[in-house]
Amino acid sequence: MASAQKSLGNIRRSFEPWNEPSETPLIAFDGVTKRFGRFKAVDDLSLAIYRREFHALLGPSGCGKSTLLRIMAGFEEPSEGDVRLDGQSLLGMPPHRRPVNMMFQSYALFPHMDVAANIAFGLKQDGMAKSEREDRVAEMLKLVKLDGFASRKPQQLSGGQQQRVALARSLAKRPKVLLLDEPLGALDKKLREETQFELMDLQQEMHLTFLIVTHDQEEAMTMADRISVMRDGRIVQVATPEIIYEAPATRYVADFIGSVNILEGAVEDSRNGMTRIAAKAGATIEAESGLDMTPGETVFFAIRPEKLRLSRRAPADEQLNALRGEVWDIAYLGDMTLFNVKLASGDIVRAATLNAARGSDEPIGYDEEVWLTFPADAGIVLGR
Structure with missing residues (x-):
């Protein structure tokens, strides 16, 4: 009997229309390019977004994400390609006629x-009757918990x-x-975190x-529900948060999302879903991998800090999936502690430990020699 496929994370909700062949996208960007002079802000980009999906465009400044949003809103027209909403092209349609609305950072x-x-402004512009406007405003105030304001x-x-x-x-x-x-962006950290969950609940409601x-x-x-990671006007990966974090498609995605250690090495052997790597950091790494690799090929092993086990005690096999180094920096963050460990090669590897207890009888300190170990399924092998 075949074993069930391992999940890459907890399931937030059973909502995956992108995996259903019968589902059609609500929003479709089809080969969209946007030029400003000779600069391409968006470069031949295609993306499908489904009804009731909460979709994020994520990337650094200048990657084209805001330009894509403005194209959807009608504030910019694409230089090439098409944008469709519910099967209808939006090209040439002015912003006020599009069945979309935009919320800005500045409010x-x-x-x-x-x-x-303020809430009734758009409704009044559309000619909605006063009594209906008042009912809608009251409904919206209740929805965002501002009754009485x-x-x-x-x-x-x-x-x-x-x-x-x-x-x-x-x-x-x-x-x-x-x-x-x-x-x-304008909210403080605590309020921002609270509002994130409120937005999620509101969207589903x-x-x-x-x-x-x-x-x-x-x-x-x-x-x-899904994230499109953008770079230089293109989408480099579209996936759920769990897949983006645990199975990044490229080194760029792995490095951009969260904290990660990336170790370069050469393939020694690759068969039966396992790859053995001679890492430049001075260790032999054996990892699960679905990639077809040849001996001598340069690859990169990406592993998150929380996947590493930190210990003073040497493992049974010091040659496999084990890194020895010296504690270089320590950052106590409350819920976890970060350790920067300097290896003999000079590489710095970061490990994270969860502070599940309020104290420790033997806390690890600066300059101590430690071992970092990990199982074969803890990281991911990436090509060039």
Whole structure:
């Protein structure tokens, strides 16, 4: 009997329309290119996003993610390619006619209007009757937990409350897609974390499709059903947060998402789903790998700090999946402790240990000799 395939992470919700052949995308970017002079901000990009999906465009500044969002909103037209929403091309359609709404990082609230008027602004522009507008505003205020704040001005609200007003205004017209451009960037860390979960709950409650642009990896990992990692105007990997983190497709993705150790080496042997690597760091690594590799080929072994076991005691086999070094730096973060370990080769490898107990009888200190060990399935082998 075949064993079940190992899961790469906990299942947040059983929602995978991208794996269903019968499902059609709600949003389709088809060969989209956007040029500004000779510079390509978006380069021949194709992407499918599905109904009720919370999708994140993640990447560093200048990678093209905000340009792609502006193309979707209608603030930019693509130089080439097509953008379709529910099967209909959006090319040439002005922003106000598109069934999408955009929430900006700055919130863009009208300071002379109270909260209710800010939320009702788009509805009034569309000619909605006053009584219906008032009902919709009350519904939105309840949704974002701002009952009783209708008559306040934006300057009388905290940053988090202003963010909720901007969200309520964006949702009031009940768009098919809500576009979020770094929406939480102005909030402090604790409030940002709380708001991430509120946005997730709200998105599922309203059965909407959210497309968010962010450079914050933790934000994307927390909220998104899938993440598109972007680089130089292209998408380098589209996958769930679990796959992006545990099975990155390239060294760039592995290095960009979270903290990772990347060890270069040469293949000694590769067969039966296992690859043996002679690492330049001075160790022999045996790892699970689905790649077809030839002896002598240069490869990279990526392993997350929390996958490494840190110990003063030497392992039974010091030659395999074991690194010896000296503690160089220690960072205590409360929930975990980070150790930078300097190997004899000069490489610095980072290990993380969970502080499950309030104290330790024998804490590891600076300059101590330690061993870092890991099982064959702890990391991933990547090509050039």
